[in-house]
Amino acid sequence: MRNEKGAHVLIIDDEPEIREIVKIFLINEGYGVMEAEDGAAGLELLRKEAFDLVILDVMMPKLNGIQTCIQIRKTQNIPIIMLSAKNEDMDKILGLTSGADDYLSKPFNPLELVARVKSQLRRVRMSETQDKQxxxxxxxxxxxxxxxxxxxxxxxxxxxxxxxxxxxxxxxxxxxxxxxxxxxxxxxxxxxxxxxxxxxxxxxxxxxxxxxxxxxxxxxxxxxxxxxxxxxx
CATH class of the missing domain: 1.10.10.10 (Winged helix-like DNA-binding domain superfamily/Winged helix DNA-binding domain)
Known part of the structure; x- marks a missing residue:
């Protein structure tokens, strides 16, 4: 994994406004950011580029977040944070069951999302260090x-x-x-x-x-x- 400050994050969300505000906050923290407007486009980027973390919206056209998460997990173990306009326990359980690492309900505070991104990247980095010991x-x-x-x-x-x-x-x-x-x-x-x-x-x-x-x-x-x-x- 790259140094946390240089981590490469992929945002998959069909709402341009959400992608833009999340991108601004992540870039401000020193992360590299790429965007996709739906699950299919996100999977294509994941085939071409190496990412350290994915922020994934649940409700999207063509390929929704649950389907996209399942596809990602077939080939990659990078952290996935799901975003959803729904706040029901079953939706959260479904998201985590499909392979997501964390789940945040919309509307959300961008600072909380950044904190969760940092937490996931820190977890992976520390896990890699502990593995050697x-x-x-x-x-x-x-x-x-x-x-x-x-x-x-x-x-x-x-x-x-x-x-x-x-x-x-x-x-x-x-x-x-x-x-x-x-x-x-x-x-x-x-x-x-x-x-x-x-x-x-x-x-x-x-x-x-x-x-x-x-x-x-x-x-x-x-x-x-x-x-x-x-x-x-």
């Missing part, structure tokens, strides 16, 4: 977690995880037996203090369990300590 592999039953390769396999079958899902699994696997609260997971992975209570961490945990086929009632990997948090024994 970690043991090569962790074995949890029939699950093998290879940190340098960013690879998870179960019975030799590779499991595709988003960057945040991978980071959460690494956090729990490298602290076997330690219980992490939802707030502690957020602060550790997102590298920011928890500002409000939401379902972001729980959605990522749920997605992670589904991909690992880890039944929460009889978990083999991620266990819930009711009223406290999550752990891997």
């Amino acid at each position: 970690q043991p090569l592999e962790f074995i949890i039953g029939d699950l093998v977690l290879n940190i340098p390769r960013h690879q998870v396999t179960i019975k030799s079958k590779e499991i595709s995880l988003t960057p945040l899902e991978f980071d959460i699994l690494v956090l729990l696997a490298t602290h076997r037996g330690q219980v992490f609260s939802v707030d502690k997971i957020y602060e550790t992975i997102w590298k920011d203090p928890v500002m409000q209570s939401d379902k972001t961490v729980m959605v990522h945990i749920r997605n992670l369990r589904e991909k690992l086929k880890d039944n929460p009632r009889e978990p083999k990997y991620i266990k819930t300590v009711w009223g406290v948090g999550y752990k891997i024994d």
Whole structure:
């Protein structure tokens, strides 16, 4: 990843006014910025250019944000922040389930969006640094977690995880037996203090369990300590 100040950000939004104001704030922070007016145009840019982060609107013509996010995740693990005019829990869950790392409802304060961009870029940079300091592999039953390769396999079958899902699994696997609260997971992975209570961490945990086929009632990997948090024994 490039130095955070030189990070390259792609804005995919069909509203020119939104793209312009977000671009102004990001350029003011020293980021390189490119724009796309819909999902199809955004995917084309992603094929041609290297980006460090994507800001993605949900409601767009041709190819909406959910569809675009799913396509991006087939080939890339860069952070994705979704924007949506909807503020319902199910819309947020759908966005995060499709592979987004964060979700911000419109109308939003551009300074909050910038803060979330910084948080995601900082998380990736720190994760890359920590990877070099970690043991090569962790074995949890029939699950093998290879940190340098960013690879998870179960019975030799590779499991595709988003960057945040991978980071959460690494956090729990490298602290076997330690219980992490939802707030502690957020602060550790997102590298920011928890500002409000939401379902972001729980959605990522749920997605992670589904991909690992880890039944929460009889978990083999991620266990819930009711009223406290999550752990891997």
